[in-house]
Every structure is written in structure tokens, then in C-alpha cells.
Amino acid sequence: MGLKVYNSLSRQLEEFTPQNHGNVSIYSCGPTVYDYIHIGNARTALVTDIIRRYLVYKGYTVKLVQNLTDIDDKIINRAHTLGISASELAHANGLAYFEDTQRLGIQPADVHPKATEHITEMIDLIQILIDKGAAYVVDGSVYYRVNSFSDYGKLSRRKPEDLLAGARVEVDERKEDPRDFDMWKAAKPGEPFWESPWGQGRPGWHIECSSMAMKHLGETIDIHLGGEDLLFPHHENEIAQSELATGVPFARYWVHVAFLKIGGKRMGKSEKNFILLREALDKYPPAVIRHFLVSAHYRHPLDYSLESLQTSESALKRLNNCIDTLEKYSVDIDESKDIKNELTTEDASLVSAIEKMQTDFTQAMDTDFNTAQAVGSIFTLVSTINKSIVATNGVSNHIYTRAYKALIETCEVLGIYSNNEDVHAQTNEYLEPVLDLLLDIRQDARNRKDWDTSDMIRDRLIELNIEIQDTKDGSTWKFIS
RNA sequence: GGUGGCGUCGCCAAGUGGUAAGGCCAGAGUCUGCAAAACUCUUAUCGUCGGUUCAAUUCCGACCGCCACCUCCA
Structure with missing residues (x-):
């Protein structure tokens, strides 16, 4: 049975087949490093991590690229307030990002490209779009001409008139069309800048992902990940830029992670209702936070609360007790030895429970990475094991060892087990x-x-x-x- | 105004056209000198109203409530 992934582009579950057999390319939209990340940001990073771990578990070779947006208005403004340079601020927060995510047990991506190190590639891509008539220059800024891309809106399903009807679109007189967006922003006095054919300036947000994804993963990537807020306009614009330039699909599967909420509302930087990941990590072990974050399916909103974290802590205790007990029974087993014929009824019963867990776990994860269900299958086995141990019904240590290994292996995909x-x-x-x-x-x-x-x-x-x-x-x- | 999502046991949260995983909490036990810890056992007809169907929580429609995107935000 194969993996199915919900593709935001088609709005349905699709059979997952990578373009190159056995290899999967993933691009995940990373942080804008103007501040520490909060738990909501961590959710997307963790989903990325788990999707990657699971694909590896299934035997794929995965190349994961996650960018760092290290230049933008927020960085410039924050740096100005703090009296340091934009690059100093970005550098410090970039390091903090890796520190925080690694504390959560998130493995680094294969490549973490930075926007400021890909200015040349972005300029090249913008130039291609200008040459194709898909972009125009105004006062040293370059805008993407949305009208030139007939598929514009295919990801977010927004029609041009819908977009214009939204009263919240700020009208920039210099744009031909309110929907047009900047790929290159002319520098104002005092702002950091890079040289370009259109004058001094800095790249727009959307162009970095387009060019860094394509540089490190090729013109068509398998999976593109991001928070659901990025679907429009960010990802829509990435598609517009990339596909108009290359003529081929930019990403084959679009995966969007639902929001982490707090008190029923979206946790967000602008709401100022966020909990920093590092604050949470100071109070709870990584496995607890991970358990909380995987306790709901990634496409469903999840509400943060102290109670939820305590619930996860208690649940994890139950899991750890079971694993620790099994460890005491564990023995060196000879994998090559076929002990099928030597199994007692009790042995065989536990073996089938172990196999059921593995099947259920795989099935859950194969169904659009349903971690909540996968966790359920693990706890069902925990319950069976506990009963077996209490019953002292003569299950052999070999079988307990198998149970131990099976639990460790599946828990490691989710990163919810770490012995102290x-x-x-x-x-x-x-x-x-x-x-x-x-x-x-x-x-x-x-x-x-x-x-x-x-x-x-x-x-x-x-x-x-x-x-x-x-x-x-x-x-x-x-x-x- | 446009687009999308959600409403399942006290709480969190899976799921399925044929009467609902798992976790937490609570109650009851086992163990114990007493406790603690641990473990076991017990608890739901799925927002409301209609429709389709032999059968719906699961499909369709309406309604109510909530959330999100359309402006930076994972």
C-alpha cells in the first residue's frame, strides 16, 4: 500500500510518486529571521521533519531544502530599532533558529539557503521574466505582471475580480494591476541594498523561494511545504514566477500546515499572542512538545494550552514506562533465527499485536501523514503489552525484545521517545x-x-x-x- | 464581498455508509505496613433540522456557532 498525500493544488488526496524513483525533493518555507520562532512556526518545521523522517523510514532518499529569509522589511525595521545592522540581526536569529529547532529534535535540512547569498540567481530569474514580458520596471523596482500568467490563481482558486473586490488590497499607483507584486524593491536611503541591472535594491519575498528552490532542487520539486497562510499570495506567486520562467510545474505536491492556535485564535507574531519555542522548551522536554504537536493531524488546527502539554507529559510517561519495562526484559536476539515454530500461544498473540501496530502505524502515516492515528496505534500496543506483563503469562523475552524494538522504531519516526x-x-x-x-x-x-x-x-x-x-x-x- | 476549514465522551483527538481509535481527567480495583508510583477495569450515537439510502456520525441541502486567508505572519 502506498503513500497518499493531500495536495492543496488539487484539493484532494493523491497517490504519492516522486518524479525520480526512490528520491524525493522537498522544499519547506523557512523562517524570516527577525525574531525567535514561536511554537506555531515550530509546528510547520516539525511537520517537515516528520514527513522527511517518515519518507526515510519508507526507504526513500530525501533531499530537504529549507530557506532562511535573511533580508526583508521586518528585519530592516527591527534592526533599526535595536541599533544593529540587518545582517547582524539576521545572523543572530538564524543561529537561534537552529538552536531552537535542534533542541526540539528537528534534524537540519540538507541545505539551508539564505536569500542574501542568492541575489545573483534571483536577478537572473527576474531578468528572464522581464525578457518574457512578464515583468516591468518602475523607478528601480521590478514588478511581476500577473496578467501575463494565465494560470494565476490555480492554487488559491481566486479569480482576479475576487481579488480586486477585497477592499484591503493597498493600491500602488505605480503598478499596472493591483495584483502585481514586487520581485525587486528599490532601496530607500539608508536601507541595505545590492546592485542590480535596475539599480540598488533588494529582492522581494516570493522570488527568493522560487530561485532557491530551483537552484537546489531543480525546476520541478516533489513536495513544497509551508504554513497555510503562505498559500496566498506567497505560494501562488512562487508558482507564477517559476512556471512562467521554466514552462514546467514548479511543485508536484503542495502541503500546507494548519495553524497552531491559542485561546481559539491563530498564534501569530502580529497578534502578539505567541509562545516562543525556546520558552516552551525551558519548561517541557522536547518529546512532550513533539507529542503535543503530533497529537492532531497537520491539516487541522491545534490549540495550544498548558493543559495540553501536561496531558502530553502524562501520556508520554505511560509510553516511557512501558518501553523502560520492556528494556529490562530485552535480550540479544538472533534476527536470522526463525523462531516461528517455538512460539507459545501467548507469544504468538503478542507478535500479532506488534505486527498489527506496525501495519496500523504505516497505514496511518501513509494516509497523509496521520500522526494522531499513528500515535493511537502505538498506545494500543502499549496497552496490550502492559496486560501481557501483568498476566505474567510466559511471553518470552525474545518477543518482549521485538516489542521493544518495534516501539522504539516507530516512536523515533515521530521523535516522541528519548530515554533520559x-x-x-x-x-x-x-x-x-x-x-x-x-x-x-x-x-x-x-x-x-x-x-x-x-x-x-x-x-x-x-x-x-x-x-x-x-x-x-x-x-x-x-x-x- | 470572495475562498477554505471546523463543530465527535468532562477535556484533547482519530475515524468509518452498517451502530465510534488513542490520550488526559475521574471513579473502581490490584500491589503496599501506610503511601506513592505502576498497572488493570469502567464511561460517547458524533452542532441543529431536513433529504438520499435497506442503513448516515460518515453523502447532499439548509441553518446555527467558531476559525482562517484575501495586508506582514508558519
């Missing part, structure tokens, strides 16, 4: 003998029914964020947060 062992490894090495000693002393006290002593040890440790867990197999300890 590494974090605590050093501490553990030092603390373990000491805590074992304390647990021994406590056990002695318990044997003597000296509850004062045993409870004191328990209470004092909890103050140190170390929790004692009494089970029928003895006492263990763990860090709590």
Missing part, C-alpha cells in the same frame, strides 16, 4: 551505590517494622526529587521532575 539515561548517566554512576545503600537500610528497617526510619528515608529522598517505588519485586528509585 544519557542525561543522568554520570549522576547515576555516582549515586547508584549510595542509593542502593539507602534502599538496603530502608529495607532492613521495614523488615524490623521500623516505619519511622523507612518513611524518613522515603520522605527525605522525595525532597531531593528521588522517588522510591515499592513493588512486589523490591524497591527501586528514579528521578522525578
Whole structure:
């Protein structure tokens, strides 16, 4: 069964077939680096990351390109306010972007092109469009002549008259048509600029994506990703520029990520109702934030709240407990050995549950990357495993090991599992003998029914964020947060 | 005005033309010296009204409510 992707261009689910067998090219619209990113921005970055991980999981070779818009009006204005140069601001926020996204476990793209490093390519593309009569120069600025592209509006399904009816379009007298947009903006005094055939200026927003996508991925890319707000006009304009210049389709599948909301409203920079990703990361582990973000399908709005994050934290605890328990049972297994004939009924039952999870997971992800459903399949298996462990019905360690591996593998596609062992490894090495000693002393006290002593040890440790867990197999300890 | 989306258990959230995954919370248990932790069990007829159909939450229509894009915003 194959992967199906919802294509914004056709407004329906389509069978996914990359143009080059086994290889997928993806372009994802990246941040404009005038500020830190918020969780809403992170949602799109994370969806990109997961789509890429899943395609790799399915065996594709993926080339992912994500741009950094490092020159635009917002950057210039913010830099001016801060009293630094636009490039300094862009550089700092670019670094912060990578820092934040990598903390969230987002793997860097294969290429992160910057607008200011592709001025030549953009000028070339603009020149092509001028030569084709699709652009015109006014006072050192270059505008795209929307009328010259008959397919204009095919992505957003907007008719020219609809656009003109919108009273919010600012009319620029210099434009032939209100819908025309600038590809090259003449510099005003004091603004950063680059030399061009039309004078000093800077590129427009849409032209960068067109030229950087084509430079790094070719004239036709497989998947073009972005937030749903970019559908119009940004992506519509990218199509207009690119396709008029090349004569071939610009992107084969257009994927748009729905908004993250807060209090029912869109989280946005201009609303000033955003939570910075780094703030969230200071409070919650990456896996928790990821779990929250994948708990809804990417094309559905998701509402941010502290409660939701706490819900994800609790859910993840259940998952981690299961995985940690399985790890204790895990053994080295000989993959090549066929143990089919040696399976007990209980073994076989768990094996089929594992296989069901893998099938369901794949099916969910194959259906337009339905992460919410995929997570569901993982938790269904968790439940089955827990029951099996409680029942102590003689499932072999081999099978528990298989379950362990299957869970790790699928969770890694979503990036919702990370064991804390590494974090605590050093501490553990030092603390373990000491805590074992304390647990021994406590056990002695318990044997003597000296509850004062045993409870004191328990209470004092909890103050140190170390929790004692009494089970029928003895006492263990763990860090709590 | 144009375009698109949403309304499923207390909360979050999948899904299907034939009577609804999963998570959280809550309640009840198991375990325990008591607890905690952990685990188990239990809880929905799908906004309203019509229509199509043997059968609709799932298709169509109307209505109500909410959100978004058309201006920078992932």
C-alpha cells in the first residue's frame, strides 16, 4: 500500500510518486529571521521533519531544502530599532533558529539557503521574466505582471475580480494591476541594498523561494511545504514566477500546515499572542512538545494550552514506562533465527499485536501523514503489552525484545521517545551505590517494622526529587521532575 | 464581498455508509505496613433540522456557532 498525500493544488488526496524513483525533493518555507520562532512556526518545521523522517523510514532518499529569509522589511525595521545592522540581526536569529529547532529534535535540512547569498540567481530569474514580458520596471523596482500568467490563481482558486473586490488590497499607483507584486524593491536611503541591472535594491519575498528552490532542487520539486497562510499570495506567486520562467510545474505536491492556535485564535507574531519555542522548551522536554504537536493531524488546527502539554507529559510517561519495562526484559536476539515454530500461544498473540501496530502505524502515516492515528496505534500496543506483563503469562523475552524494538522504531519516526539515561548517566554512576545503600537500610528497617526510619528515608529522598517505588519485586528509585 | 476549514465522551483527538481509535481527567480495583508510583477495569450515537439510502456520525441541502486567508505572519 502506498503513500497518499493531500495536495492543496488539487484539493484532494493523491497517490504519492516522486518524479525520480526512490528520491524525493522537498522544499519547506523557512523562517524570516527577525525574531525567535514561536511554537506555531515550530509546528510547520516539525511537520517537515516528520514527513522527511517518515519518507526515510519508507526507504526513500530525501533531499530537504529549507530557506532562511535573511533580508526583508521586518528585519530592516527591527534592526533599526535595536541599533544593529540587518545582517547582524539576521545572523543572530538564524543561529537561534537552529538552536531552537535542534533542541526540539528537528534534524537540519540538507541545505539551508539564505536569500542574501542568492541575489545573483534571483536577478537572473527576474531578468528572464522581464525578457518574457512578464515583468516591468518602475523607478528601480521590478514588478511581476500577473496578467501575463494565465494560470494565476490555480492554487488559491481566486479569480482576479475576487481579488480586486477585497477592499484591503493597498493600491500602488505605480503598478499596472493591483495584483502585481514586487520581485525587486528599490532601496530607500539608508536601507541595505545590492546592485542590480535596475539599480540598488533588494529582492522581494516570493522570488527568493522560487530561485532557491530551483537552484537546489531543480525546476520541478516533489513536495513544497509551508504554513497555510503562505498559500496566498506567497505560494501562488512562487508558482507564477517559476512556471512562467521554466514552462514546467514548479511543485508536484503542495502541503500546507494548519495553524497552531491559542485561546481559539491563530498564534501569530502580529497578534502578539505567541509562545516562543525556546520558552516552551525551558519548561517541557522536547518529546512532550513533539507529542503535543503530533497529537492532531497537520491539516487541522491545534490549540495550544498548558493543559495540553501536561496531558502530553502524562501520556508520554505511560509510553516511557512501558518501553523502560520492556528494556529490562530485552535480550540479544538472533534476527536470522526463525523462531516461528517455538512460539507459545501467548507469544504468538503478542507478535500479532506488534505486527498489527506496525501495519496500523504505516497505514496511518501513509494516509497523509496521520500522526494522531499513528500515535493511537502505538498506545494500543502499549496497552496490550502492559496486560501481557501483568498476566505474567510466559511471553518470552525474545518477543518482549521485538516489542521493544518495534516501539522504539516507530516512536523515533515521530521523535516522541528519548530515554533520559544519557542525561543522568554520570549522576547515576555516582549515586547508584549510595542509593542502593539507602534502599538496603530502608529495607532492613521495614523488615524490623521500623516505619519511622523507612518513611524518613522515603520522605527525605522525595525532597531531593528521588522517588522510591515499592513493588512486589523490591524497591527501586528514579528521578522525578 | 470572495475562498477554505471546523463543530465527535468532562477535556484533547482519530475515524468509518452498517451502530465510534488513542490520550488526559475521574471513579473502581490490584500491589503496599501506610503511601506513592505502576498497572488493570469502567464511561460517547458524533452542532441543529431536513433529504438520499435497506442503513448516515460518515453523502447532499439548509441553518446555527467558531476559525482562517484575501495586508506582514508558519
